[in-house]
Amino acid sequence: MRNSLLLGGLSAAVLGLVLVRSLERRTPPPDPQRQALLQAGRAVVASAVANLHLRPAQDAPLADQALLGHTLTLVSPQPAQGPFVQVETVERYRGYVLAAALVPLPPGAPPYGESGPVVVVRSRLAQLYAEPDVTRRPPLLAAPLGVRLALLAEIDRRWLVVRLPDGRRGHIQRGDVELGEPPRLSAACVLDHALRYEGTPYLWGGRSTLGIDCSGLTANAYRACGSPIPRDAHLQHAFAGLRPVPVAEAQPGDLLFFGDGAPTSGTPKVTHVGLYLGQGEFIHATTQDRPTVHQSRLDEPTWQRLLVGVRRHPGMDPTPARP
Numbered sequence: 001m002r003n004s005l006l007l008g009g010l011s012a013a014v015l016g017l018v019l020v021r022s023l024e025r026r027t028p029p030p031d032p033q034r035q036a037l038l039q040a041g042r043a044v045v046a047s048a049v050a051n052l053h054l055r056p057a058q059d060a061p062l063a064d065q066a067l068l069g070h071t072l073t074l075v076s077p078q079p080a081q082g083p084f085v086q087v088e089t090v091e092r093y094r095g096y097v098l099a100a101a102l103v104p105l106p107p108g109a110p111p112y113g114e115s116g117p118v119v120v121v122r123s124r125l126a127q128l129y130a131e132p133d134v135t136r137r138p139p140l141l142a143a144p145l146g147v148r149l150a151l152l153a154e155i156d157r158r159w160l161v162v163r164l165p166d167g168r169r170g171h172i173q174r175g176d177v178e179l180g181e182p183p184r185l186s187a188a189c190v191l192d193h194a195l196r197y198e199g200t201p202y203l204w205g206g207r208s209t210l211g212i213d214c215s216g217l218t219a220n221a222y223r224a225c226g227s228p229i230p231r232d233a234h235l236q237h238a239f240a241g242l243r244p245v246p247v248a249e250a251q252p253g254d255l256l257f258f259g260d261g262a263p264t265s266g267t268p269k270v271t272h273v274g275l276y277l278g279q280g281e282f283i284h285a286t287t288q289d290r291p292t293v294h295q296s297r298l299d300e301p302t303w304q305r306l307l308v309g310v311r312r313h314p315g316m317d318p319t320p321a322r323p
Contacts, residue, residue: 033099037074037085040104044112044165045070048141049208050102052095056084062205063095064231065216068147069165071111072102091219091231103166112165113148118180119160119172120224121147124196124209126176130169132159140170144208145196146224148180182226186317187253189225194218194275194283194293202291214273217285217293218255221275227313233257233273242311250310251318252278256298258306268308276310 037043045066053060056079066072072087075094079086084096105111126147127139132155143149149162152169160177162170183189194217196209203211207220215233222229230236237257245254258272274284277295285293288302296303 031099034085036104037099037102038078040106041074042105043072043074043102044105045101046103046166047101048144049210050097052097054095056082056096064089064093064205065207067208068143069113071105093231113150117151118148119151119177120180121145121176122178123176126172128170128172132171144210146220183224185225185227185313185315190221190253191275191277193224194221197293200293202285202287212285212293214285218273218275227315234270236273237270237311242313245310245312247310250276252276253316255311256282256307257309259308261306270308
């Protein structure tokens with residue numbers, strides 16, 4: 001009997017140990033990076049591009065993207081565990097981002113790249129290096145068009161030193177950037193920025209020169225010129241900060257909105273947006289003909305049929321962007 005009790009007690013102990021270890025495997029220890037982000041409440045993107053997913057899974061659809069240096073706010077509810085955190089962009093878009101792509105922004109700290117000297121990436125992609133040499137080491141990362149970087153020093157006529165959001169120093173070539181002077185909303189500014197995306201692949205939810213969608217292109221162009229507008233085409237169309245103008249009076253830099261072609265007795269359903277270049281041409285990110293950012297003509301039958309309206313920013317300087 002005593003031996004049976006001992007064996008029974010030993011078996012129960014072994015079973016308990018197995019169950020504890022099984023639970024330990026199922027419940028990973030808290031991720032210090034994730035905990036630091038949740039405690040800070042705000043974060044800065046430390047990777048070139050951070051995907052915002054509709055669900056906390058890497059195969060979930062994209063809601064949006066945030067670029068290197070962008071500030072994100074952590075919002076509730078948060079996943080109980082795992083590699084993702086839920087965030088909100090300045091355009092109030094929400095999605096789930098890998099915590100490893102972010103660094104905490106301490107309470108009270110200014111957003112990255114919005115104070116002190118900065119440079120703005122003007123190339124489609126700008127390589128950042130650990131030292132001022134393109135051959136000794138591979139790049140730290142590639143910063144997409146429009147990214148603002150905190151400037152630390154000028155080494156010579158070719159190289160600049162910048163501080164990355166995660167605190168590392170990076171070296172960037174002067175030809176890839178411009179001084180981050182306060183932007184001014186104008187047709188020239190908006191269209192210059194948009195045209196730099198020409199040839200970029202179409203990507204639903206994309207916001208960079210690695211891939212972009214129609215409203216990402218227009219939102220990026222206006223944001224680069226100091227006048228943020230909503231993220232989605234239908235929200236841009238309804239945005240009170242833009243005013244409708246007749247199609248015949250469209251000017252360069254105006255937003256052109258298109259529908260799905262379905263008959264409607266009320267407000268048309270807006271599904272697409274582009275930027276008017278002038279002379280009957282516009283630039284947009286589309287899957288029509290070829291899935292890229294490219295130029296089209298308003299007199300093409302497809303776009304004539306789908307056009308539902310034109311919107312203009314009241315602060316737009318109509319200075320011609322094209323001869």
